[in-house]
Amino acid sequence: MFISTETEQIPLSSNDVKEPLTSSPVGSNPDSFNGLPPVPDLPDSPPVSTIFCDVNVVPEQEKSELEKSIKKLEGEIAELRLKQRSLDEKRREALNKILDIKGTIRVFCRVRPFLWTDKIRDQEPVSIGLDRIVVRSSGSRKEFGFDKVFHQEANQEDVFVEVEPILRSALDGHNVCIFAYGQTGTGKTFTMDGTTVEPGIVPQALEEIFHQVSLDNSSSFTFSMSMLEVYMGNLRDLLASKPAIRANETVARCNLNIQTDPKGLVEIEGLTEVDIPDFAKARWWYTKGKRFRHTSWTNVNEASSRSHCLTRIIICRRGDTREARPKVSKLWMVDLGGSERLLKTGATGQTLDEGRAINLSLSALGDVIAGLRRKRGHVPYRNSKLTQILKDSLGVGSKVLMLVHISPSQEDVAETICSLSFAKRARAVESSRELPEDLKKQRENKISELEENMREAEEECQKITNQVRKAEFLLNENKKFYSTAYGIPDENEEKNPETPKEDVKDHVIGSPRITQKAIKQNIHRSLPRFMASTVASRERQCVAEREIVKRATSLRSGAKSSVQFSGAQSLSFSDPRFRAFLRHSNKSSRFKDTNAPATESPKCSDIALKTTSLPRTKMVTSSDPNMRVKLGHHRRRMSDFV
Ligand SMILES: Nc1ncnc2c1ncn2[C@@H]1O[C@H](COP(=O)(O)OP(=O)(O)OP(=O)(O)O)[C@@H](O)[C@H]1O
Numbered sequence: 048m049f050i051s052t053e054t055e056q057i058p059l060s061s062n063d064v065k066e067p068l069t070s071s072p073v074g075s076n077p078d079s080f081n082g083l084p085p086v087p088d089l090p091d092s093p094p095v096s097t098i099f100c101d102v103n104v105v106p107e108q109e110k111s112e113l114e115k116s117i118k119k120l121e122g123e124i125a126e127l128r129l130k131q132r133s134l135d136e137k138r139r140e141a142l143n144k145i146l147d148i149k150g151t152i153r154v155f156c157r158v159r160p161f162l163w164t165d166k167i168r169d170q171e172p173v174s175i176g177l178d179r180i181v182v183r184s185s186g187s188r189k190e191f192g193f194d195k196v197f198h199q200e201a202n203q204e205d206v207f208v209e210v211e212p213i214l215r216s217a218l219d220g221h222n223v224c225i226f227a228y229g230q231t232g233t234g235k236t237f238t239m240d241g242t243t244v245e246p247g248i249v250p251q252a253l254e255e256i257f258h259q260v261s262l263d264n265s266s267s268f269t270f271s272m273s274m275l276e277v278y279m280g281n282l283r284d285l286l287a288s289k290p291a292i293r294a295n296e297t298v299a300r301c302n303l304n305i306q307t308d309p310k311g312l313v314e315i316e317g318l319t320e321v322d323i324p325d326f327a328k329a330r331w332w333y334t335k336g337k338r339f340r341h342t343s344w345t346n347v348n349e350a351s352s353r354s355h356c357l358t359r360i361i362i363c364r365r366g367d368t369r370e371a372r373p374k375v376s377k378l379w380m381v382d383l384g385g386s387e388r389l390l391k392t393g394a395t396g397q398t399l400d401e402g403r404a405i406n407l408s409l410s411a412l413g414d415v416i417a418g419l420r421r422k423r424g425h426v427p428y429r430n431s432k433l434t435q436i437l438k439d440s441l442g443v444g445s446k447v448l449m450l451v452h453i454s455p456s457q458e459d460v461a462e463t464i465c466s467l468s469f470a471k472r473a474r475a476v477e478s479s480r481e482l483p484e485d486l487k488k489q490r491e492n493k494i495s496e497l498e499e500n501m502r503e504a505e506e507e508c509q510k511i512t513n514q515v516r517k518a519e520f521l522l523n524e525n526k527k528f529y530s531t532a533y534g535i536p537d538e539n540e541e542k543n544p545e546t547p548k549e550d551v552k553d554h555v556i557g558s559p560r561i562t563q564k565a566i567k568q569n570i571h572r573s574l575p576r577f578m579a580s581t582v583a584s585r586e587r588q589c590v591a592e593r594e595i596v597k598r599a600t601s602l603r604s605g606a607k608s609s610v611q612f613s614g615a616q617s618l619s620f621s622d623p624r625f626r627a628f629l630r631h632s633n634k635s636s637r638f639k640d641t642n643a644p645a646t647e648s649p650k651c652s653d654i655a656l657k658t659t660s661l662p663r664t665k666m667v668t669s670s671d672p673n674m675r676v677k678l679g680h681h682r683r684r685m686s687d688f689v
Pocket residue numbers: 158159160162199229230231232233234235236237238348350351352353383384385386452
């Protein structure tokens with residue numbers, strides 16, 4: 048088949064015509080997309096346009112068809128995005144309702160396994176149920192209810208799974224506060240921070256938020272991070288470029304001011320806030336901040352935290368370009384200092400003072416929680432720095448998760464009862480917690496229904512996300528095609544020259560060959576006639592290329608380090624054109640050799656031997672180290688023939 052141009056006829060194969068440039072409608076491709084599961088069509092989703100490169104249409108018609116298709120794709124993307132937003136809204140609403148029904152202050156309990164330091168390990172005073180703990184002590188039996196209890200064998204994953212929904216809530220725009228509370232040495236730091244092998248809630252949460260936002264292309268997020276320590280009633284910035292290390296420095300240099308604006312939003316004056324664009328950066332800052340936390344040895348824990356350590360992530364979500372202001376929420380993750388009986392820890396001097404300060408602020412936290420429980424009247428936030436900082440993340444509209452830690456040991460039973468009583472008070476903030484059985488059943492049914500709604504919305508949203516990605520890819524390709532073919536600059540290309548598309552190209556059915564050819568044709572058509580190549584000029588070009596090949600092949604056999612061409616043409620080792628040629632010709636000779644009859648191989652061996660037997664100085668004339676690597680590589684490949 049032939050396509051007519053003004054000057055000549057260009058042969059096209061039958062494959063070259065009427066082949067779609069783009070894929071079939073988005074969503075109908077059964078292959079996986081970008082490593083994601085297959086994307087079935089939504090029943091009501093509009094098909095995304097396809098563009099055909101029809102050689103019979105005159106260029107003007109082709110251009111207007113292409114323009115129409117681009118417009119159509121843009122419209123379809125806008126429509127898909129609208130759907131995506133409404134589904135995301137549905138999911139958020141469902142999650143929020145679930146958390147409200149479950150209680151805005153949720154309390155979990157984690158029982159630490161026995162450690163080698165525990166003196167008595169056989170008399171377990173603590174019996175563990177799914178959501179209950181029974182403690183027996185001096186003939187009495189006390190029962191405590193929780194939203195969830197983690198037994199001694201529970202691992203960090205088990206805990207994190209239960210924390211995840213509240214993290215989603217933070218991404219949805221709610222202030223969230225996650226506390227680890229408990230006696231010294233019961234595993235608060237282990238739960239919040241963990242180890243390299245078993246990361247705790249904070250590192251896992253940092254990873255999870257970046258994972259979640261990578262799945263959500265309906266909103267854009269930015270995150271910033273701060274870390275501070277409430278030490279002896281003062282605030283210490285853990286991410287400051289030069290954090291104060293000694294206690295006296297702390298008082299002098301690190302007593303940051305807490306400000307509350309008329310709307311009740313809390314800000315800490317002068318606190319370092321770093322941008323965290325990705326998980327790697329977030330983890331780097333977190334590791335940095337942790338290093339400056341105060342710890343010291345006590346009778347109970349050899350690396351006891353002597354302060355409350357607070358990690359704050361500020362989440363800025365911009366869901367829709369129409370939204371004037373982004374939604375800002377705070378995620379606090381707090382490793383509280385250990386509640387302790389000062390006599391038991393053997394603390395003296397400064398360690399004793401630290402213990403007293405911790406106990407005072409924990410008791411202030413208890414009072415705030417009790418104030419919230421009353422629902423009316425005064426809530427004493429001002430009694431400690433800890434509660435002042437957390438004021439806007441503990442009250443109405445925010446979600447709180449408290450993880451109470453206890454020891455399984457008989458010798459800690461008194462502290463265990465204290466910690467569990469504290470948790471019971473916190474849990475009772477939700478007055479409707481202890482419900483009659485039938486109401487409980489109703490509540491559970493409602494939660495299951497909402498969870499189902501949430502899952503459905505999430506699945507639909509994911510499908511649409513995939514469709515949007517595909518449509519955007521197609522749109523991008525069409526725009527590029529348009530700009531190349533008609534010489535109109537592509538806005539996207541200019542704004543973002545490195546638009547990533549590798550990951551999706553396998554899923555586009557259109558043939559790249561037709562694209563290239565069509566582009567060539569269009570470029571050819573768009574050139575003024577006197578600039579178009581003629582049969583004679585193309586032949587001259589072929590002769591020149593053959594000459595380059597001949598000369599370079601003789602060079603490869605070791606004769607010269609640079610090749611002189613006629614006129615001004617000269618290729619040396621440092622010339623990228625020549626390096627590219629070497630790579631190409633090397634590849635093709637290698638390919639030829641493997642398929643050639645056995646008699647031809649000695650010839651290749653000769654070349655290789657000659658080349659490798661040359662002195663090294665002659666082999667690499669370039670001073671560029673990259674060049675050396677490439678030529679070394681080249682040599683190795685040639686020696687493969689030996
Ligand atoms: N669930 C657990 N699994 C394994 N080891 C644990 C667990 N919980 C705590 N530990 C170990 O117990 C010891 C004390 O834990 P950790 O330092 O986390 O206690 P803490 O409550 O933070 O103490 P403090 O209040 O004094 O800082 C550590 O050696 C820790 O590795």
